[in-house]
Amino acid sequence: MTDVKADPSRPRNARGEGARLSEEIVAAATSLLQSGSASAVTLRAVAREAGITAPSIYRHYADLDAVLRAVVDRAFDELEATLRAAYVGDRATDRLRAVCTAYLSFAREQPNLYRVMFGVVWNAGDSGPEPTSEELDARAKLGLRAFEVLVTGIAECIEEGRSTSADPGTDAAALWVGLHGLSTLRQTAPSFPWPGGLEDSLVDSLARLTEPTES
């Protein structure tokens, strides 16, 4: 490869629609993340994937880190939407279990994206000069919104008398920890002899459900 060339067939965006490329850049980065590892996501690779030249990215993002932040923000929105969409069922336990299954599926189907979402310290930026408190709040809020679905799920199980939890907040945190741990550890150690039923067992324990899975 001599140098980065733009895709000649790509039409330039019209005057007011330059912002469209912003989304194409995020989509390209997300796509790279879905089909390769995080280290494959370079500024030039994103540009290649989007069919533009590398400097074009600077019109839309300050640097690669800003692109990745946009990718993660978007992914958290998607995760939250996925969890909310899965929160259906007559019984509260069914709804909670469906949410947990949806969480695990999200992580399993997009392992590298999931890794990046949780692979950086949300608080203090690893690179970059200093995170403003606004950035901190934004990132923390994204995680919290998805987390709230679990809190609601457990609270409704308690209401229906299906959970012995005395503290939905603490147990939802424990459940989140369990789902996150299972997602990442399964990806890291696929050859581990994972016991069947671990997923149900984990959810039932952590949400303190009293109803058996099949009833």
Place this chain on the structure above:
Amino acid sequence: MTDVKADPSRPRNARGEGARLSEEIVAAATSLLQSGSASAVTLRAVAREAGITAPSIYRHYADLDAVLRAVVDRAFDELEATLRAAYVGDRATDRLRAVCTAYLSFAREQPNLYRVMFGVVWNAGDSGPEPTSEELDARAKLGLRAFEVLVTGIAECIEEGRSTSADPGTDAAALWVGLHGLSTLRQTAPSFPWPGGLEDSLVDSLARLTEPTES
């Protein structure tokens, strides 16, 4: 920096002791991992840290990936030794809780090292041509040896009538998942309002302990 220079004060190893540098290289890479992020660990950076020139590494390891594998292998040995050393106490529940605390401390005190240990898929090499089945077995065994401590811990709690677990293997896996999830999620989201007592709550739930923490 013009180019990589060796530390002139470093004495060369004597004839039969060339293998000593192998360990110094692993130690240097581990040290970098303890004080910086994984991306800071390059072949040249390891050489600088060890006070040698970059090509010297090739006398001992095929490439950076081989160095990192040695780092991870060593870290798993250390983790297992740490867990076994922590397995003390009169009551089985005390021993199990001590092991869990030791696990969490290990991860918290060396977050980047822990990340690398669990940050790669153990099974199929991300990079590299093909992992031999021997390599697969070696890596899987390392994880399993540490895992066995948890299995023993739960089994002994059952023996003493302090756990209602009917399947130590499954529940030990769940416990491992919980410890791993708590370790990584806490590191990722330090600003999350982590409930007090989450650690005890998690261990008690997953190991199905019947005895309260304070008694």
Place this chain on the structure above:
DNA sequence: TGTACATCAGTGAACGCGCGTTCACTGATGTAC
């Protein structure tokens, strides 16, 4: 005991590569008159 030689541990210069980033530019499109 001395000496030639092989081996061993590590050096230093050099290479090509992909990277992030800069800079001046091009050419299409909307707008003012």
Place this chain on the structure above:
DNA sequence: TGTACATCAGTGAACGCGCGTTCACTGATGTAC
């Protein structure tokens, strides 16, 4: 309705950098005779 001009979206060439990796080498140390 036409035309000059400003703006906007994106290009292409170029830069310096740290990287992994190669190669021929150096100089100390052990060994054979």
